[in-house]
Amino acid sequence: MIAEEFKQMLGQKSVIRELAEYATERAKQIGYENVFDYSLGNPSVPVPQAFTDKLVSLASSKDSMAVHGYSPSLGITSVREKVAASLSRRFGLDYKKEHIFMTSGAAGALAHALRAVTEKGDEVITFAPFFPEYTPYVHGTGAILKVVPPDTDTLQINFDAFEKMFSEKVTVVLINTPNNPSGVVYSTETIQKLADFLVQKEKEYGHDIYLISDEPYREIVFDHVDAPYTANFYTNTITCYSFSKSLSLPGERIGYVAVNPKCPDAALIINMCGQISRVIGHNCPPSLIQLAVADVIDLTADLSVYETNMNILYDGLTKLGFSCVKPGGTFYIFPKALEEDAIAFCKRALKYDLILVPADSFGCPGYFRMAYCIPTEKVERSLAAFEKLAKDYQ
């Protein structure tokens, strides 16, 4: 029988996708350069040359079985070792390959991690504004997603609301820092307070609570911003990572799950990820991409343009009267709309060919998201359009 669950999902249209489609159509009419498309979080800088070089060298290899053969279900051993060594070097924890599971991007990492540490009926808590795809990932495990309302002053964690929502049923807390859609990086104070709270709750309830830390934007952190590594604060931390943004290759679907080596069930969770893969038919990320990424493990694309764009936008928008927490990383900024209904606001913005995403689906009505992974000159030109938009509200 046609599975109703997935059929129903087709009815829920994605606002972001609809806007991106509108932008594409509009570009055909007035030219791509005249549409200020801030809808999609698609990295705009090229992959590092060293990655390309490695890819070409692997692809040219005469030993096609070594390059294109099956990967073990947990990932190629040498690749897992390189990921573990890099994390250990950078963050001081003693990661070994036993703590690493290679995945198809952060999406694959999150879906596996969530399945490994939730049972049906468990509660997973996350914090608004949040990445809307968390809903299907959590739903797919049989667990229930609860969203803590935002602290809109800081876009850090709203601890009052969080503590009120917490119950014995919560087995996973899911955070995303640096954050999509807000651009905010959780401070040491935030992470420490969260960790202390979870340690206390683990004791109180007598069961494990896992902190799943979604970190695809880890390498896009701006100058002088404190960006603590979550696993250093909490034993039962499962880090989900993607190379999509750091190396500018979102289409190649490569990332990993890393379980804190201090977590007593670390190796068990990693091995379970291999079994989850069998069930969902995922198997493992492509061998060629695993090998290429492992070779440039500590490199990133030239990510500096994102900070340039952020500064232009932050200065420009605040001058125009927009209220906005300054982003500490990512390529997102998250201003308050100039009217209560952000959907109406973003609709009005289309008049000036500004493609903005209302944040209702991120759990934060009244705000909008801009993905500024677009050319800097276009960011600059867009400010005149924002000026016209702001005038509409005077």
Added chain:
Amino acid sequence: MIAEEFKQMLGQKSVIRELAEYATERAKQIGYENVFDYSLGNPSVPVPQAFTDKLVSLASSKDSMAVHGYSPSLGITSVREKVAASLSRRFGLDYKKEHIFMTSGAAGALAHALRAVTEKGDEVITFAPFFPEYTPYVHGTGAILKVVPPDTDTLQINFDAFEKMFSEKVTVVLINTPNNPSGVVYSTETIQKLADFLVQKEKEYGHDIYLISDEPYREIVFDHVDAPYTANFYTNTITCYSFSKSLSLPGERIGYVAVNPKCPDAALIINMCGQISRVIGHNCPPSLIQLAVADVIDLTADLSVYETNMNILYDGLTKLGFSCVKPGGTFYIFPKALEEDAIAFCKRALKYDLILVPADSFGCPGYFRMAYCIPTEKVERSLAAFEKLAKDYQ
């Protein structure tokens, strides 16, 4: 909480994996060339040069976003079009991109197809001998897998047993032709009889019954063997394909779901696959590999060695008194063990450094599988070891 379901799975050791590990260890002692490792279905011929050339050219591209950027969730449009055109050309059905969903290999294709057309409690029927990974794929959907016992004379479908097991609860019949582990290709007569039966049952029960046809070995069919294309016989056919074997790149995880264009819900099922992807965090296969494969869509690696090896083994083994249906394709052969207990038989074979897989986990006790994707000279040398093994039973 640690998910018990996946934790329990860790307890079930894979016989194939254990044997492969034994073979690796043994090779360290006596040299790789002296271990006749027939355990793993890992393609042994190089990828086609045209694939490598395309891969290098894509990887060298200056437009890194076009190569490494996000793929739409159903697959890159031009790739889906090329797959559809190739299928239409070869099999005469009118496939369009709307009927194609790009996946991570046949595993991904099967897991998506099964999720799309089963509800909890539905029954999925397959036929022994069968690929053991069907168990987790079906289990993951909440449906129940029922296995029809084999017709060991022909290794075609045992229709008597099938018809007895069939009930209103069956919504999917899952076949694999050319077959892993038997090497047998279902004949036109078999497919036609199956299709006729399903048409009759759809009428009788008043609901759709989907035929999921798992075809990763479609391009490995030996001379003069009749290899009908399943979808040409039955409207509600969902074809699951992988390029792993045809292009010798199992590690690159690339395949597709193709729904028969005549199936009334074809486009719906494909769109639902995109939603299933969101839930399991799969997203889509790597952009680079999608693009490269699409460019060589009608090519295969040089697969002729498999037929050479098959003939040597078939002749050699039957001369030694083994009973065996002659394979029509794949790189597997499926003889009867020389004692009732195939596990004991395969254990004894290790004495002669023959790594054979007992077929108990394929639903066919008393038989064993050999994957002859190994060098021909090794196949030839292995016959002396088989001779010694056979003598043990005289």
